[in-house]
Amino acid sequence: MTETVVVLGAGYAGAGAIKSLEDALDDEADIIWISDHDHHLVLHEVHRCIRDPSVRQNVTIPIEEIKSPHTRFIEGEVTGLDCDDREIALADGSTVDYDYALVTLGSQTAYYGIDGLEAHSLTLKSLDDALEIHDAVKEAARDATPDDPAQVVVGGAGLSGIQTAGEIAEFRDLHHAPIEITLVEALEEIFPGNDPELQGALRKRILERDIEISTDDPITEADEDVIHFESDATLEHDVFVWAGGITGQEAMDGTDLDNEHNRVNAAATFETSDDRVFALGDSAIVDQPEGPCPPTAQAAWQAAEVAGENVARALHGQPLTSWTHEDKGTLVSVGEKAVAHNVVNVPINTFGGPGAKFLKKAVATRWIRDIAGSSRAARAWPDM
Template structure:
């Protein structure tokens, strides 16, 4: 009897897992790929579309350019996972049966119960989000003057917030637009939890782009055109982007799996509390010796190869391999500049300049090459 393996999601973990599974499974297995989009988005470069929406062609890869013809693709939004009946529910009312499921649905924005935040902010979790930020920044700039500049506020000074601020600044400078940008962070430091040397290098580049940085004052309420802080201060804005955190997808809330905020708990083999369901990427909290695996693109694509192999092993009753995350370093873009830190094989701890910028381009185009081919990667290089 033919077994069915279903992969849910087309992010880094999903695309990588498809390639791994196609190598590991035999022809007797029905491999099904389910996603709400018929393309893979190079999410860690989607912020480039804030400055220039035409970059879309370089950060989206059609699923047909990734998968083999024998892998079935179903476009639809996953709304639920029934572990008892081994069925995936889609938004059109249809279901997909599975023998094994690999959950790579990614995450959604977390609002932490802050009043008005979801209703009065933009996010950056997909291509349409980047386009919306572009359009609103452009419109605000059109109505602004040098005496009354447009105010763009970005909440959360993690990776997404920093890179979003950098792209808005590049848009401002490219169009000589009257825009003021404020990056706000509840904690006392930007890029919280990271090395102080890296934080300092990022702060310098943000300030060089005339981005105001406000830290140590959490947002307590958001309204149309204004956000309020714990200190009692407020900040008026024309555009407000919230990048302050992630949580799991709602579809996993009723899946009867061990989870935290809809992010499924998985061990180092990616097996969940149901031995027919595996999970990785932002959908999962993957157990590691030093704590949960970080929800990064780097970790997702490293994990995908082992996760795909483990699903094939489970299908054949073989022992599962444990995966250990190994950080290759951190590279963050700030507009056209970049900062690299703790990069494997590089003697300098933290560095910027052309070396960091080329490294950032190289990371993005290497992934595009791996999933979409060399020609597509070469075309994308100038915009990364």
């Protein structure tokens, strides 16, 4: 009897795993792809929609352009996974049986129990989120004046927070809008945990975009129009975007899989505590020699190819391959500018300018080409 392999999620890990599975299994198994959206979102470029919503056509790729005709797609929200019955529950009450499952559900925003934070902030985890930020910034600017500018605060100065602040600055400058932007980070420096040279290069470009930086003062509470800090300082806001961290999806809550904060623990082979369930991407904590794999798009791309092959190996009763993450460098956009750091085969350690911008665009369009073809990648290039 033909076995069924189900992939949960259509992010980088999910889309990449589908391509890998289709290549490795070659119609030997029934492949089912489940996602709550009928498109794959190029998430690390969705911030472009904050400046210009028309970019949406190039950061959303229809599922039908990615999968083969033999792969069955189900649009639905995954609400649970029963390892004993090998059954996936969907929000509409239906279930899907599996022989092997790949959990690639991505993450959701973490609020760390901070009072009022979830209720009074916007996030950037989807296309709708980006469009909501655009609308909120546009409305705030419409009601503002040069003497009383709109106050936009971005909480969390990691990759998402920095790129969000940069796009808001581009919107402000493009429309000559009266907006003041503040980037807030609880730790001592922006882009925490990264090389000081990279942090300095990003700080320089953020300040050049007339974005104020506030660090080393955690948020303790958020109200409708005021943010409170540990130092007892306050900051008024008309728009507040929170990009301060991630946690696992609630669908993993209550499963028998070993997990931390709904992120499933997985070995370097992507096996979980159940030998019929594999996990990767932001929804997983994948074991690596130097600690858990970073929750980045780059890591998800790399992992997806090996994970798909390992599911095929498991189905054939073959030994599994262990995966090791290779950091190929960091690329961060600050509006129209970008910073590149420690990029493989590039002799300069940290740099900006046209070279960094070109690399940022090239990486995004290469991913689009790999999953949807050269024509779509060429159309997307100007917006990346």
